[in-house]
Amino acid sequence: MTARAAVAGLSPDALAGALEAFRRDGYAPLGKLVDDAFLAELRARADAIMLGEVVHQGLFFQHDSESGRYEDLELGEGWRGPSLDYRKIEKLEVDPVFRRLIERPAYEPIVRALIAGDVVIYRAVLFTKGPKGGTELPWHQDAGTFWGIDRDPFVQIWTALDDAPRDAGCLEFVPGTHLGGRATPLGGVVADEIAARGDAEARLIAVPAKAGDAILIHNHVWHRSRRSATGKPRRGFTVCYMTADTRCVRKKRKPREFTRVFSR
Numbered sequence: 350m351t352a353r354a355a356v357a358g359l360s361p362d363a364l365a366g367a368l369e370a371f372r373r374d375g376y377a378p379l380g381k382l383v384d385d386a387f388l389a390e391l392r393a394r395a396d397a398i399m400l401g402e403v404v405h406q407g408l409f410f411q412h413d414s415e416s417g418r419y420e421d422l423e424l425g426e427g428w429r430g431p432s433l434d435y436r437k438i439e440k441l442e443v444d445p446v447f448r449r450l451i452e453r454p455a456y457e458p459i460v461r462a463l464i465a466g467d468v469v470i471y472r473a474v475l476f477t478k479g480p481k482g483g484t485e486l487p488w489h490q491d492a493g494t495f496w497g498i499d500r501d502p503f504v505q506i507w508t509a510l511d512d513a514p515r516d517a518g519c520l521e522f523v524p525g526t527h528l529g530g531r532a533t534p535l536g537g538v539v540a541d542e543i544a545a546r547g548d549a550e551a552r553l554i555a556v557p558a559k560a561g562d563a564i565l566i567h568n569h570v571w572h573r574s575r576r577s578a579t580g581k582p583r584r585g586f587t588v589c590y591m592t593a594d595t596r597c598v599r600k601k602r603k604p605r606e607f608t609r610v611f612s613r
């Protein structure tokens with residue numbers, strides 16, 4: 350059985366192949382792991398949250414910039430009222446529909462193959478590119494001192510809620526860059542000169558996805574997504590899993606407690 354057909358979960362061979370690719374390249378396409386009925390529910394839920402029809406305390410919203418440029422994002426703005434042009438929504442572990450995707454049985458063996466013992470999540474985020482095209486996301490790593498924890502997590506699963514072909518701002522990776530660790534101690538965006546030194550433009554691999562496809566992503570691999578030119582929504586949901594031993598080291602506010610998942 351191929352990974353594409355295995356909506357219920359990866360076969361042992363497919364899992365072994367994915368783990369090998371993940372270790373080598375820093376990412377691994379996992380094929381379709383979410384069925385169409387659940388996808389329809391997730392898409393409707395995403396719209397309802399963006400339109401304010403479903404409200405949860407503590408969600409973090411960031412709207413697209415007018416220009417579509419990352420540099421022009423208005424930071425700290427949060428909820429701006431009903432709009433399908435939010436770029437990202439964080440803390441979706443509080444939503445029962447997205448929580449089912451976070452704890453999807455098909456994801457558990459993948460996560461447990463990489464993380465021993467109890468598992469928590471650092472974040473559960475919906476990245477959307479609306480009909481207007483969304484905002485470009487530059488080369489970045491998902492780790493660094495600004496994450497405020499005592500070790501870098503390394504396991505993320507990104508799930509396409511809609512088709513994400515090349516012209517819809519699919520994910521792009523620079524294979525193998527996770528092996529170099531953080532580009533800077535701060536982490537986050539990989540500065541243009543560092544990306545140029547790493548020959549990112551010549552080495553990048555675009556990974557188009559179909560709705561329901563999942564991609565395993567190492568937090569240190571350089572990845573990005575451009576604007577969409579399709580005029581259709583392109584939503585991707587990403588969850589960062591990590592060992593429950595991870596500690597929050599931030600000092601200015603109360604240390605974060607992380608949500609435990611896949612409890613036995």
Ligand SMILES: O=C(O)CCC(=O)C(=O)O
Nearest residue numbers: 476486491507574585587
């Ligand atoms: O979906 C996207 O456009 C970005 C996803 C991403 O950067 C991530 O999952 O870390």
